[in-house]
Amino acid sequence: MTDATVDNGVNVGALLDAREALTGAPEAGKFTWEASCRWINGTHSRSTCQAFYGLGEKQSHKQEFTFESDHPEVLAAEDNGATPVELVLVGLASCLTAGVAAVAQRRDIQLKSVKSTLKGSMDLAGILGIDSDIRNGFDGISVNFEIDADASPEDIRALVAQSQKRSAVFDIVTNPTRVTVEVN
């Protein structure tokens, strides 16, 4: 297999150039990502992402992206969108999947399909305040990948392992992160 035949749509050359450039200019590598959220009604809210900061200046997505979030009817809500915890799973899935594609490109592995199913388990006794020993968040997340690619099962496992190693969302959910909340 050669580079010419493997195309997962990832511009690895550009990513490597970026790494090179940012090693020499560490300040440019400091990014800030943003989301804005507005309450609609009940547990329904609408969040948007457009602006972010990086490479030393303000940046912008090509358009504003919008995300509805709500709770389902079994939790006495109107179900106008995915729950916030499902959006966390979406973030993790997308991040790991992007990583798989990038690492596969770098390792000259042609992907045919990459599917994943994520499950986050949670005991509502936490958020409902029934039992203070139970945490609010997930007690665990499982990720199941089904990957069809021109590579051995061992190489595919290595792809997924490397993707976890370089994933921002995997790091955010597996490691403690300081969160500061202010009210204006």
Added chain:
Amino acid sequence: MRTFDCVIIGAGHSGLAASYFLQESGIEHIILERGEIAHSWRNERWDSMCLLTPNHQVRLPGFGYSGDNPDGYFTVAETVNFIEEYAQFIKAPVLCGQEVVSVNSTPLGFSIATNSDEYVTPSLVVASGACNRPSFPPCAGKLPESISSFHPLDYQNPGQLPAGKVLVVGASATGVQLAHEIHGSGRPVILSVAEHVRLPRVYRGRDILWWMETVGVLDERYDEIDDLVRARSIPSPQLMGTPERSSIDLNSLSGMGVQIRGQLMDIRDQEILFSGALENHCELADLKMNRLLRAIDEWVAEQGLDAEFGEPEDFPATRVEGSTPLSLDLHKENIRAVVWATGFAPDYTWMNLPVLDRKGRIRHEAGVADWPGLYVLGATFLTRRKSTYIHGAEDDAREVCEHLSAYLKKRSVA
């Protein structure tokens, strides 16, 4: 003030190897040693430490192991002896008790001030060691003061530690060896594990480092590998040197009762927080070990040597409990001491030239620093993967001294 064509800082195995090649080229030089020959080996190693390399791999330019236990592992005392014998063998021009306090640039090259003298030289080889200072994660400073804190640089044996549970942070060769020894002393150990390198001590009947040398892994050059920054920061492999040639890994440690936890990420009051990425770190280590073992198998098959060695072996995957706790209450768990096996850093506080990177290491390419006439030896993956080991000093020192010799010639012509 004294003048030499070259000054070497440090009379350890790297500095002495450089002296060997400088003598070969007839370059007049001196070795400045802050204490005695092999000072770090004498003073900054724990009691039970043994070399990771088997004795048959212990060699310096022109000098090798000559004892009757080629498959054994040197103790620290034997290592000190070996380095001392080498210094005598090559008649190294060592000045002991010369602690360097500053290095400055002069029109003649470098001026080096020690505690009692001053030296001027057009070329300088820094071989003062890679492990002079402890390296801690940023959160280490938040450890409550009531808990004793040790680094391998001040740890000597378990007798120093208070009775009770001990948290060992880090699963390099140092971390797993100390976890093994401390747990064996009756102090229950919790071991915090980040990215690590797993290797069996013996594979198909031979020492794993013999294999890595034989199939060429240890000879991989800095300019041949994909990610040098990463290769230079890889922790040392989980190996120990025992007469039984036993392997040590997370499975063997948890088998003896050591509790395995993820990477230590933060300390909040009395609580230690561990990463949930332990499974990923273990899987990466298993995958890499297996890739190496299969490369060895392929090499054996290609050479047609299958009959000479034992059968290919598989080792069980690292067992990780799905319910591994993500936090540890120091008070409730009655942790009495923390041992930070979190790495080392060189000490270049005396270096007044702008040659250090943001982590305080001398910037260099294959030992040639970013400053005319300045050279480094004894750093991880300096020119080759084996740079970390004693036998790696030979090729590193040869290449550095060739460059240095050419530099001095060019300089004298100009």
